[in-house]
Amino acid sequence: MGSNHIISVLVENKSGVLAKIAGLFSRRGFNIESLAVGTTDDEKISRITLVVKAETHSIEQIVKQLHKLINVLKIQELDPSNIVERELVLIKVNSDNNTRAEILEIANIFRASIVDVAKKSLVIEITGTSRKVVGIEELLKPYGILELVRTGKIAIPRGSKR
Amino acid sequence: MGSNHIISVLVENKSGVLAKIAGLFSRRGFNIESLAVGTTDDEKISRITLVVKAETHSIEQIVKQLHKLINVLKIQELDPSNIVERELVLIKVNSDNNTRAEILEIANIFRASIVDVAKKSLVIEITGTSRKVVGIEELLKPYGILELVRTGKIAIPRGSKR
Numbered sequence: 391m392g393s394n395h396i397i398s399v400l401v402e403n404k405s406g407v408l409a410k411i412a413g414l415f416s417r418r419g420f421n422i423e424s425l426a427v428g429t430t431d432d433e434k435i436s437r438i439t440l441v442v443k444a445e446t447h448s449i450e451q452i453v454k455q456l457h458k459l460i461n462v463l464k465i466q467e468l469d470p471s472n473i474v475e476r477e478l479v480l481i482k483v484n485s486d487n488n489t490r491a492e493i494l495e496i497a498n499i500f501r502a503s504i505v506d507v508a509k510k511s512l513v514i515e516i517t518g519t520s521r522k523v524v525g526i527e528e529l530l531k532p533y534g535i536l537e538l539v540r541t542g543k544i545a546i547p548r549g550s551k552r
Numbered sequence: 553m554g555s556n557h558i559i560s561v562l563v564e565n566k567s568g569v570l571a572k573i574a575g576l577f578s579r580r581g582f583n584i585e586s587l588a589v590g591t592t593d594d595e596k597i598s599r600i601t602l603v604v605k606a607e608t609h610s611i612e613q614i615v616k617q618l619h620k621l622i623n624v625l626k627i628q629e630l631d632p633s634n635i636v637e638r639e640l641v642l643i644k645v646n647s648d649n650n651t652r653a654e655i656l657e658i659a660n661i662f663r664a665s666i667v668d669v670a671k672k673s674l675v676i677e678i679t680g681t682s683r684k685v686v687g688i689e690e691l692l693k694p695y696g697i698l699e700l701v702r703t704g705k706i707a708i709p710r711g712s713k714r
Contacts, residue, residue: 405583412571413575417571422570428703430700480636506636508710537708538592538593539707546675
């Protein structure tokens, strides 16, 4: 089944570009594990960060196809050993007077923030690697996760050598 | 031109679903301002958070179209007055011995984290509302932004009444 690859694509911020790129991956049977799109420091240019599970040679082929699309400016496959990768997750979890303190303690351990407190729920914000996010998710599951929203992974090459 | 709408779509985590949804928006001439896709606490189900600028009646029409797509489980337009919204941004900025301390101070003010330090650059991680992200971006611009990657916005309804 291959392993996870992180592909970063710079595109012109125009209607239809994302649909073309998603369509290219879908027609070739790739499943997109996560995808995040946002503008860069130049609002006319967006960056799409994709995570796909595939064999290396399939990735090489789809990168070639991506280069042929108009509005695509630059494509990089990121080397996992030399990047900072992060994702952001919001988790709404069941919580009442009996469990609130325990949940706050879990959030503390993971340096997560509490961003909403209600009678029967808490919303927790956590940023980090996928492993960290999975860790807190496992500990919160027993309380009852009401909703979980994640951004998908973004990544940036390190300036420093590791 | 209408205003920004945040649409949250629960979908089955299958190849092609994202392409269909992005295609639907693109054929109708919507420009997607940001889009984030990731799995929920059930890995068979993904959530797509979209921000689009449009008139309210156009949004109502596209929501109807979305309902007709297979693999789409639930669609919500989120009420901006009753959500927690966040995005995550990684910024690589020029920095040397002369400017490092100043940049660290800016990061501190915004409660941003330094996630990579190199001779000629720093990578800063910041989480918050779009307004906060724009704020730090403006202050870092004079140093030279080498790369900026954002996840796009995610949001979750508050459990508390405001």
